[in-house]
Amino acid sequence: MTSTFCRSFAVRASVAFAATSLGFLALSSGAYAQTPSGNKTIVQRSFDAWTAGTGSPFQLLADEASWTIEGNSVVSKTYPTKEAFLREVIRPFNARMSVGIKPTIKSITADGDRVVIHFEAAGTARDGKPYVNTYAWFFQMKSGSVTRASAFFDAIAFNDLWARVAPDD
Template sequence: MTSTFLKPFAVRASLAFAATSLGILAVASGADAQTPAANKTIVQRSFDAWTAGTGSPFELLADEASWTIEGNSVASKTYPTKEAFLREVIRPFNARMSAGIKPTIKSITADGNRVVIHFDAAGTARDGKPYVNTYAWFFQMQGGRVTRASAFFDAIAFNDLWARVAPDE
């Protein structure tokens, strides 16, 4: 039996042990977790590389990442893997462009393991007409990689490009 005098010390020691144990568990279970600031920096750098023509945010996709195009565009659905998304959307999109789109970021926000990118993008289609759209992408990050993404954009502009310009094979 603990004396009345020692009870506060016993309680504090138990709380300290529990806090330390929980801290160790948190570190062990989140070993690959990134901070919101780190996730934001990773995404910002990928957009900077895209603007410079030296990379793209699609390089951040984990192989098993799912990408959902929301809304009612001709490409709206969930693509279950990086390769499915690249094969069915990105490569055919790029094959319709003579000058690929370049992003202009309006904002990047990170909270927990989610990064939201709001940006404009413009390029030139193979028929010489401009393609201009505004996007909002929602990335779920794990270990510096995108594991799930949702994209919102103007479906009218996208559908027009998709119907008007055949991909250059």
């Protein structure tokens, strides 16, 4: 009886150890990014890098990520790829700024593969006037990358900058 009990215990302990080890390997291999806290951490770090001037959340975009700017701004539409979005919106926006915008996060919320970032951003346009706006971005994540995004912001402030300041070629 004791021998059977010991063997049974040893088998159960081995199975538990293997399951724990596999779980650890899954977390260390990127599965962590599929959890709400993992996705939130990934996005938080990208915003921290943006604030520090060492990166941006646009680096999280998968090449085929779509980005939709909601509402009625001059750039409101769906951009089918990362490159289309960067080419038509981000690069022309940055070319209008003498001091790029820096975000101040109000909140980041994650639920499964979705992350919502509410933040304010401020910078200085090439004409010396401040640019300040409030944003809400909705990310759909897969394997640590953004596959789809929707953005909401004050279109009046954005349109004013877009019309007032020509991009620096």
